[in-house]
Amino acid sequence: MKSFFTENTIGAAFVAKPIQVGDKVITLGIWDTAGSERYEAMSRIYYRGARAAVVCYDLTDSSSFQRAKFWVKELQNCEELCKIYLCGTKSDVIEGDRSLRQIDYHDAQDFTEEIGAQYFETSSKTGKNVDELFQKVAEDYNSTAFQFMTEETGVDLGQKKDSYFYTCCHNN
Amino acid sequence: MMSQRRGIHVDQSELLCKKGCGFYGNTAWQGLCSKCWREVNQREKQRQIQEDWALAERLQREEEEAYASRHQRAQSQPAITPFNKFEERKTKVKSSKVNTVTKFFTPSIKTPPKKDAGPFDTQSTPSPSSSASRQSTLDSDRAAREFIDFLKPVKSGREIFKQCRAFTESMVYKRDMGADELSESVQDFYQNLSERLQSQFKGSSELVEKVMDEVEKYMMTRLYTEVFCPETTDDEKKDLAIQKRIRDLHWVTIAMLCVPVDEEIPEVSDSVVKAITDIIEMDSKQVPKDKLACITRCSKHIFNAIKVSKKEAASADDFLPTLIYIVLKANPPRLQSNIQYITRFCNPSRLMTGEDGYYFTNLCCAVAFIEKLDGQSLNMSSEEFELYMSGQTSPHWPQPTAASSSSGTAALTQVHNSLDLLTGLGERQERVIEKARQLESDLIDWTDEVEQEVQSALESFPLETQNTTANTASGTASASLSAIDSENIENEQLPPPLQPQMFAG
Numbered sequence: 249m250k251s252f253f254t255e256n257t258i259g260a261a262f263v264a265k266p267i268q269v270g271d272k273v274i275t276l277g278i279w280d281t282a283g284s285e286r287y288e289a290m291s292r293i294y295y296r297g298a299r300a301a302v303v304c305y306d307l308t309d310s311s312s313f314q315r316a317k318f319w320v321k322e323l324q325n326c327e328e329l330c331k332i333y334l335c336g337t338k339s340d341v342i343e344g345d346r347s348l349r350q351i352d353y354h355d356a357q358d359f360t361e362e363i364g365a366q367y368f369e370t371s372s373k374t375g376k377n378v379d380e381l382f383q384k385v386a387e388d389y390n391s392t393a394f395q396f397m398t399e400e401t402g403v404d405l406g407q408k409k410d411s412y413f414y415t416c417c418h419n420n
Numbered sequence: 421m422m423s424q425r426r427g428i429h430v431d432q433s434e435l436l437c438k439k440g441c442g443f444y445g446n447t448a449w450q451g452l453c454s455k456c457w458r459e460v461n462q463r464e465k466q467r468q469i470q471e472d473w474a475l476a477e478r479l480q481r482e483e484e485e486a487y488a489s490r491h492q493r494a495q496s497q498p499a500i501t502p503f504n505k506f507e508e509r510k511t512k513v514k515s516s517k518v519n520t521v522t523k524f525f526t527p528s529i530k531t532p533p534k535k536d537a538g539p540f541d542t543q544s545t546p547s548p549s550s551s552a553s554r555q556s557t558l559d560s561d562r563a564a565r566e567f568i569d570f571l572k573p574v575k576s577g578r579e580i581f582k583q584c585r586a587f588t589e590s591m592v593y594k595r596d597m598g599a600d601e602l603s604e605s606v607q608d609f610y611q612n613l614s615e616r617l618q619s620q621f622k623g624s625s626e627l628v629e630k631v632m633d634e635v636e637k638y639m640m641t642r643l644y645t646e647v648f649c650p651e652t653t654d655d656e657k658k659d660l661a662i663q664k665r666i667r668d669l670h671w672v673t674i675a676m677l678c679v680p681v682d683e684e685i686p687e688v689s690d691s692v693v694k695a696i697t698d699i700i701e702m703d704s705k706q707v708p709k710d711k712l713a714c715i716t717r718c719s720k721h722i723f724n725a726i727k728v729s730k731k732e733a734a735s736a737d738d739f740l741p742t743l744i745y746i747v748l749k750a751n752p753p754r755l756q757s758n759i760q761y762i763t764r765f766c767n768p769s770r771l772m773t774g775e776d777g778y779y780f781t782n783l784c785c786a787v788a789f790i791e792k793l794d795g796q797s798l799n800m801s802s803e804e805f806e807l808y809m810s811g812q813t814s815p816h817w818p819q820p821t822a823a824s825s826s827s828g829t830a831a832l833t834q835v836h837n838s839l840d841l842l843t844g845l846g847e848r849q850e851r852v853i854e855k856a857r858q859l860e861s862d863l864i865d866w867t868d869e870v871e872q873e874v875q876s877a878l879e880s881f882p883l884e885t886q887n888t889t890a891n892t893a894s895g896t897a898s899a900s901l902s903a904i905d906s907e908n909i910e911n912e913q914l915p916p917p918l919q920p921q922m923f924a925g
Contacts, residue, residue, distance in 0.1 A: 261723075261736045262778040277773040279781075280736035286797050287740060290785040297772055 267386040274386045283315070292326055299392075300331045300385045307336040307369065310350040320363055331388055332365040333381060340371035556645045559706065563641035570634045574627075576620065583613065584635055588642045599653045603764035606639070610767055636767050637707045644706040647765065649757035658756035665790060666751045671814045676798040677741045682729040691728070695721035696750040703753045708766035711758060712776040719779040722746060736782075744786045759784060 261280035281294040305316035342349045360367035370377040437445040437453035449457035571577030617628045649655045683689040698718035705711045722742045726734035771777045795805030
């Protein structure tokens with residue numbers, strides 16, 4: 249399971265990931281989107297109809313947290329049904345040297361509560377928390393799917409994630 | 421009858437249809453009633469269309485004949501089949517272009533004239549006969565056969581086929597409906613059918629998907645000519661706009677877009693070429709799913725190019741700029757029409773989820789980016805951008821070493837080299853011309869000088885001249901002769917001429 253995210257899928261901008269939720273299998277369609285400012289104007293095309301978004305930022309780079317906040321606002325404005333997951337990346341680096349952390353855990357947690365999102369700190373290097381994150385995405389989708397769907401046909405979820413674990417918001 | 425109102429008197433008979441059918445006419449319809457006008461208008465339009473087709477067909481035939489006679493020898497060689505294939509596609513495109521031209525000729529696209537002609541006319545004469553439409557009938561016949569073959573082993577396949585056929589035929593007559601309505605009814609049909617299949621096959625979603633793919637293939641092959649780039653939309657205008665836009669952006673380099681691709685590596689440039697071919701090929705497919713497959717193949721080649729160049733995994737931040745670059749280089753034919761067609765008539769589940777949907781979304785983004793592109797998005801000032809766009813200057817080619825190592829296929833560098841050579845040649849030619857002019861003026865100066873000297877010499881020795889003229893007695897040559905003589909300064913030093921002397925004796 250762990251290797252699925254850490255090795256096989258790096259370098260794939262699109263992944264269809266089946267996840268077991270109870271007695272059902274939910275397939276997440278995970279899209280990587282370009283996070284650079286240049287393509288900001290086009291980003292809406294990507295998350296149209298998305299039901300979940302993982303907004304990533306670099307725990308060792310406070311400017312990337314500001315970018316993440318921007319994306320959160322953008323998503324909240326455009327996609328009401330889209331659940332947001334805030335994700336601090338490179339947790340392995342911080343575990344190695346705590347002084348490198350630039351975004352306090354509680355600050356991030358507070359912000360996440362404020363926007364009604366979920367907060368995770370992950371490492372794509374060790375794979376820590378990555379599966380937990382997507383498991384949570386799948387479970388949340390499963391529980392909300394009943395509210396919105398008359399018939400349980402769609403096991404597929406157009407789910408979007410800002411850049412593959414590390415790319416999106418931390419570059420600027 | 422009194423039809424007086426506010427002082428304007430109009431005779432009742434003037435209001436009636438000129439054909440005398442008893443209904444009221446309208447000046448906008450040349451005094452005919454709506455029914456008669458439609459008839460007249462329709463006939464004229466039909467005639468026009470047929471004439472256009474005849475002309476177009478003749479032109480194409482002539483062209484093909486000319487081409488065939490020219491290339492007979494080349495075609496007899498078996499080694500060039502891929503080229504033949506390419507030519508085939510080219511002629512196909514050509515015929516579709518002819519199609520577009522006739523569209524320009526038929527007046528008033530906005531008012532749907534075929535509405536009434538629909539159920540009656542189209543049955544007898546499907547559409548203006550042409551090689552293109554004949555081809556499409558062949559295609560749809562084949563699609564129907566394949567569809568039937570596919571459905572034979574499927575439970576209640578007969579029923580499915582009947583429904584699809586009925587719906588498809590009904591769609592043919594609705595073609596002057598707005599594109600959005602057409603799309604909506606097709607999407608509704610997809611959804612209803614797939615829901616029914618879902619319950620019928622007890623949730624075997626794989627089978628449902630397979631059937632739906634075949635349904636889409638059958639229906640869209642049949643409807644392609646009617647619903648691709650329909651006259652009711654401005655798709656065609658958008659096609660031309662984006663095509664022109666991409667042409668204007670020809671100067672955009674790989675470095676400006678920050679494309680992480682190194683075309684100097686053979687495998688990379690190979691992938692780039694394949695990606696370009698795939699995205700261009702999209703236009704030749706009829707079924708939305710096949711078009712999507714072209715986009716996906718193109719994207720896979722792009723990923724390969726990035727992977728080989730960067731020697732590490734690619735993310736969307738690498739992929740999107742590269743896709744934009746590929747679209748700029750390829751300038752795919754009828755790009756907007758294709759995107760619209762896919763959006764309207766593809767199975768929606770495919771566009772929202774799955775790999776194809778992801779890459780298609782990226783293509784839409786790339787197109788949106790190209791449309792909105794400005795100086796800022798290329799990291800340059802807007803003045804610079806405007807200069808490049810207007811074609812006044814172009815970013816200097818050999819942009820030393822950095823650019824030449826990061827960009828530039830062999831062909832491109834060759835072009836640059838030739839350009840450099842040409843500029844060198846131009847400079848040299850200018851220098852030659854300048855020198856020639858100088859030589860010319862030198863020559864003129866020299867003759868003037870000589871003339872002046874001659875004049876002055878003449879003035880200083882007038883007597884001598886007279887003498888010589890008398891002596892030689894040849895009128896015209898005298899001047900030059902005397903000049904020569906006048907210069908003969910030694911004359912003075914000569915001993916006086918001998919005088920005759922008398923010797924007595």
